[in-house]
Amino acid sequence: MSTALLQRILSGARNAVFFGGAGVSTPSGIPDFRSATGLYALSSGSSRPPEYMLSRSCWRDHPEDFYDFYRTYLLHPQARPNRAHRALASLEKSGVLSAVVTQNIDGLHQLAGSRTVFELHGSVLRNHCVDCGHRFPLAAVANSTGIPRCSHCQGIIKPDVVLYEEPLEAQVMEAALEAIRAADVLLVGGTSLNVHPAAGLVDHFTGEHLVLINKSATPADRRAQLVIHDSIDTVLGDAVDSVQGVTS
Known part of the structure; x- marks a missing residue:
């Protein structure tokens, strides 16, 4: 009915x-965020809660940890x-x-x-250099290690995703x-x-x-x-x- x-x-x-x-x-x-098979459950072994790992503060103060977490749990380039x-x-x-x-x-x-x-x-497909503003595709972050850097000025490439605290x-x-x-x-x-x-x-x-x-x-x-x-x-x-x- x-x-x-x-x-x-x-x-x-x-x-x-x-x-x-x-x-x-x-x-x-x-994965969603809060279900039994969601991001919060999958990342339960992390030393910090996911809300912090995906926050502006973490991106600013612990960028390597942020990008490791982001690449592991938020990027799914194979999804259709x-x-x-x-x-x-x-x-x-x-x-x-x-x-x-x-x-x-x-x-x-x-x-x-x-x-x-x-x-x-926002979208994981859009990324930009925080210094010169140059735009980058998903691969620039997904295929990087550590902190993704701009190929033009070596600034940090930031995803166009709304983080906690933003x-x-x-x-x-x-x-x-x-x-x-x-x-x-x-x-x-x-x-x-x-x-x-x-x-x-x-x-x-x-x-x-x-x-x-x-x-x-x-x-x-x-x-x-x-x-x-x-x-x-x-x-x-x-x-x-x-x-x-x-x-x-």
Whole structure:
């Protein structure tokens, strides 16, 4: 019944927006943060907590430790889009979906074909020299050892990822807010809605249908017209296949 209702909502949507988190990419082999198999559990042997290892303070004061941790736990160059990514790209192509707002930093939405993507926490695919500003691809950090250095001036190459203690980029946040405010359908998937300020974006939705797809309950479940506690790639993939005949 829930899948049929989701299909009807998608069929009638004129300006849908998707807001997603780590659960969108776990089927692609990228660990989330707080589950039993997530980054926090995987890095439990580290001498410092992951919140510190991925903080501005660690990057500044212990850069070698930061980059060792970052390369080990946050870079997954082998990951490929799953059914959820492909379904969202298909919805955008058909004119149903106007934007993807994501907390993920892996670039898989764009790899699947999505064009309007607001990356609240930045992207591992973008990197820059903090001294001269020269831009570098993922490989410049992924294939480095120790502290990655600029080939032009030997400055430190920093990922364009929002670290703990850093604010979200104001322009990206405002664009995401504008998209959500204008949406008639907001699909929220693969996120516990516990990470702020990103989670607060849902409060700005005033459209017709709020749909929540997540394996566990979220603080916004009571507000939603439809709640599905299941894997986002299965639910969204099946629904879009039925609505549009998408092959996957």
